[in-house]
Amino acid sequence: MMPPEQESGITTPPPSILLSNINRSENGSVHAEPSCSVNSINNVNSCLGDEKADHLQPSPPRFSLFRESLHPVTLKFEDVTYSIKLNTNKGSCFTSQEPKATKAVLNGVSGIVRPGELLAMLGPSGSGKTTLLTALAGRLRGKISGTISYNGQPFASCMKRKTGFVSQDDVLYPHLTVLETLKFAALLRLPKNLTKEEKIEQAEMIVVELGLTRCRNTIIGGPLLRGVSGGERKRVSIGQEMLVNPSLLLLDEPTSGLDSTTAQRIIATLRTLARGRRTVITTIHQPSSRLYRMFDKVLVLCEGYPIYSGHAGRVMEYFGSIGFVPGFNFMNPADFLLDLANGIAPDMTQEDQLEFHGRLDHHEDQNAIKQSLISSYKKNIYPSLKTEINENYKNPVLSTSKPARGSEKEWMTGWWEQFKVLLTRGLKERKHESYSGLKIFQVLSVSILSGLLWWQSDTSHIQDQVGLLFFFSIFWGFFPLFSAIFAFPQERPMLIKERSSGMYRLSSYYFARMAGDLPMELVLPTVFVTVTYWMGGLKPSLLTFLFTLSIVLFNVLVSQGLGLALGAILMDVKQATTLSSVTMLVFLLAGGYYIQNIPNFIAWLKYVSFSHYCYKLLVGVQYSANEVYECGVGLHCKAMDFPAIKFLGLDNLWWDVAALAVMLVGYRVLAYVALRMGQPH
Numbered sequence: 001m002m003p004p005e006q007e008s009g010i011t012t013p014p015p016s017i018l019l020s021n022i023n024r025s026e027n028g029s030v031h032a033e034p035s036c037s038v039n040s041i042n043n044v045n046s047c048l049g050d051e052k053a054d055h056l057q058p059s060p061p062r063f064s065l066f067r068e069s070l071h072p073v074t075l076k077f078e079d080v081t082y083s084i085k086l087n088t089n090k091g092s093c094f095t096s097q098e099p100k101a102t103k104a105v106l107n108g109v110s111g112i113v114r115p116g117e118l119l120a121m122l123g124p125s126g127s128g129k130t131t132l133l134t135a136l137a138g139r140l141r142g143k144i145s146g147t148i149s150y151n152g153q154p155f156a157s158c159m160k161r162k163t164g165f166v167s168q169d170d171v172l173y174p175h176l177t178v179l180e181t182l183k184f185a186a187l188l189r190l191p192k193n194l195t196k197e198e199k200i201e202q203a204e205m206i207v208v209e210l211g212l213t214r215c216r217n218t219i220i221g222g223p224l225l226r227g228v229s230g231g232e233r234k235r236v237s238i239g240q241e242m243l244v245n246p247s248l249l250l251l252d253e254p255t256s257g258l259d260s261t262t263a264q265r266i267i268a269t270l271r272t273l274a275r276g277r278r279t280v281i282t283t284i285h286q287p288s289s290r291l292y293r294m295f296d297k298v299l300v301l302c303e304g305y306p307i308y309s310g311h312a313g314r315v316m317e318y319f320g321s322i323g324f325v326p327g328f329n330f331m332n333p334a335d336f337l338l339d340l341a342n343g344i345a346p347d348m349t350q351e352d353q354l355e356f357h358g359r360l361d362h363h364e365d366q367n368a369i370k371q372s373l374i375s376s377y378k379k380n381i382y383p384s385l386k387t388e389i390n391e392n393y394k395n396p397v398l399s400t401s402k403p404a405r406g407s408e409k410e411w412m413t414g415w416w417e418q419f420k421v422l423l424t425r426g427l428k429e430r431k432h433e434s435y436s437g438l439k440i441f442q443v444l445s446v447s448i449l450s451g452l453l454w455w456q457s458d459t460s461h462i463q464d465q466v467g468l469l470f471f472f473s474i475f476w477g478f479f480p481l482f483s484a485i486f487a488f489p490q491e492r493p494m495l496i497k498e499r500s501s502g503m504y505r506l507s508s509y510y511f512a513r514m515a516g517d518l519p520m521e522l523v524l525p526t527v528f529v530t531v532t533y534w535m536g537g538l539k540p541s542l543l544t545f546l547f548t549l550s551i552v553l554f555n556v557l558v559s560q561g562l563g564l565a566l567g568a569i570l571m572d573v574k575q576a577t578t579l580s581s582v583t584m585l586v587f588l589l590a591g592g593y594y595i596q597n598i599p600n601f602i603a604w605l606k607y608v609s610f611s612h613y614c615y616k617l618l619v620g621v622q623y624s625a626n627e628v629y630e631c632g633v634g635l636h637c638k639a640m641d642f643p644a645i646k647f648l649g650l651d652n653l654w655w656d657v658a659a660l661a662v663m664l665v666g667y668r669v670l671a672y673v674a675l676r677m678g679q680p681h
């Protein structure tokens with residue numbers, strides 16, 4: 001057989017470009033070693049299956065960046081079936097009592113892919129390719145029946161880090177550059193016994209190997225932000241997976257939207273990756289015949305049913321044997337297969353096909369063809385495939401077992417390292433958002449305007465002063481709340497992707513996110529309070545000012561916590577915004593400023609309002625017990641007797657501090673729990 005490069009006519013990196021799992025030996029030299037082994041033969045993980053022998057081989061003497069996969073994985077799947085419950089009542093206020101309809105997305109799909117092979121999944125849109133790919137990557141939620149085994153074992157947590165998964169939509173941070181994206185991935189995904197410099201070096205090598213040198217310092221970009229091209233973005237996604245030298249690489253339509261040359265380059269790279277003893281599976285929509293020739297195996301799906309699963313080169317022979325022969329010479333096998341999967345007879349001429357597509361009554365003919373192909377598969381392909389799948393493995397394992405969760409020992413990097421990298425990455429990615437001129441303008445303009453409105457108000461206008469303090473509590477309740485609700489819903493795709501690859505702990509991500517948001521969350525209210533406090537003529541005492549500032553910052557943190565919790569629970573910005581506005585409106589009304597005679601049955605509302613506690617504390621530090629105000633011409637009354645203040649009851653302010661502290665911790669714990677419950681595994 002010709003080497004792949006010669007066959008495809010394309011020069012691609014040699015198989016050896018691919019990174020291996022890397023560890024440092026005791027004498028300090030760096031060498032490749034299996035990631036699942038926990039560095040001991042005795043600890044060989046069950047997921048290695050028939051790789052045990054591989055472990056027993058001595059590690060290479062020196063680290064070589066360019067080497068083959070050390071853990072070949074044979075992927076076998078048999079009779080994979082998956083159904084979804086259709087949610088027909090979505091958006092309706094009333095739920096129907098009728099049982100939910102189910103839709104079969106996959107129906108008895110089988111196949112086998114060995115190390116060194118590149119399998120392409122073909123089929124019309126909606127035929128179930130993505131669903132099958134996700135199931136094979138161990139990421140499909142719900143009940144899958146059938147068998148999926150990796151070297152004879154079910155999907156386990158160590159398999160997570162041996163699997164690379166490139167989704168159809170590239171989930172990347174838009175403001176990071178190509179190099180930064182790969183660098184952060186390397187810092188999180190490569191083992192802790194490599195130094196930071198060595199990890200960065202790996203990322204730089206990937207940049208070179210994937211031909212991204214020209215755009216290494218260009219930002220990734222997004223829908224409204226110009227960045228690298230679609231092909232370059234796809235290569236960055238592939239590069240992120242290549243960093244860990246996956247034994248199993250799955251890609252969902254890596255060539256969609258790309259020109260044919262770029263598409264060919266990507267498929268050629270995948271084939272080269274496969275030749276490095278990797279198992280590579282890709283879905284693809286419309287491959288050209290040049291691309292098709294690079295596949296070793298194909299799996300053709302038709303409405304979730306397989307109609308072919310086997311060697312790519314034998315497709316025409318097989319379909320010819322069951323009576324489907326192309327109507328004209330030199331037909332692209334992929335076009336031929338897609339026509340068949342759509343129920344279009346291949347023996348038609350192009351003119352016939354045009355006429356066929358124009359007719360409305362062709363559905364029955366199409367269904368008959370599809371049924372015939374499905375039954376031919378069951379009769380001719382399935383029996384031998386089943387025998388092949390069950391060879392060597394006497395006890396295939398049910399794939400429906402829950403994937404095991406990563407244990408402490410299995411993380412590539414320590415908690416603190418993960419926290420530091422995630423914090424740095426978050427600060428880089430969100431600096432445009434956090435330090436946005438618009439946000440600064442918004443806060444500055446409101447602070448100056450309120451300073452002017454309350455300009456040097458004194459105790460003779462105590463009602464106005466109290467109003468300013470209430471405004472502090474409400475403005476700094478709304479603002480952080482509405483900023484925080486976006487945090488988790490926006491980051492969800494990235495979190496799912498990275499956590500599915502076992503990149504970091506949820507707690508390190510969570511604390512990094514909290515810490516990253518802090519500077520700007522605290523700087524803006526500090527500026528606001530400083531400007532408005534002194535312009536508004538509040539008590540000219542540094543201590544009172546510092547107390548006021550601390551209370552506002554405390555309130556900001558509580559409000560931010562509530563926003564994070566609502567975002568994490570609902571994971572939907574629209575719903576979270578609606579709920580937040582209702583909540584803040586309730587807090588505004590029940591806060592104790594607007595209404596003082598609230599009926600008893602609803603008066604409890606103020607106790608759940610953090611704005612109420614904040615307002616009470618602000619008033620409490622502003623007016624001391626012997627403070628007086630001008631209550632009439634030449635008359636002075638005690639501030640504590642002013643109705644709005646008296647009503648608040650400022651006897652024991654420590655209770656209010658305690659209530660805020662409970663909320664501060666409680667909302668954040670709630671956000672974490674909600675986030676943890678929403679995690680895939």
Ligand SMILES: Nc1ncnc2c1ncn2[C@@H]1O[C@H](COP(=O)(O)OP(=O)(O)OP(=O)(O)O)[C@@H](O)[C@H]1O
Binds near residue numbers: 105124129
């Ligand atoms: N969670 C879901 N809810 C509703 N329908 C779903 C869900 N998951 C899959 N489906 C349906 O299952 C079928 C298969 O979807 P899948 O995305 O696997 O197809 P595909 O072959 O990858 O399509 P495409 O090539 O267009 O990406 C589709 O009809 C899709 O609408």
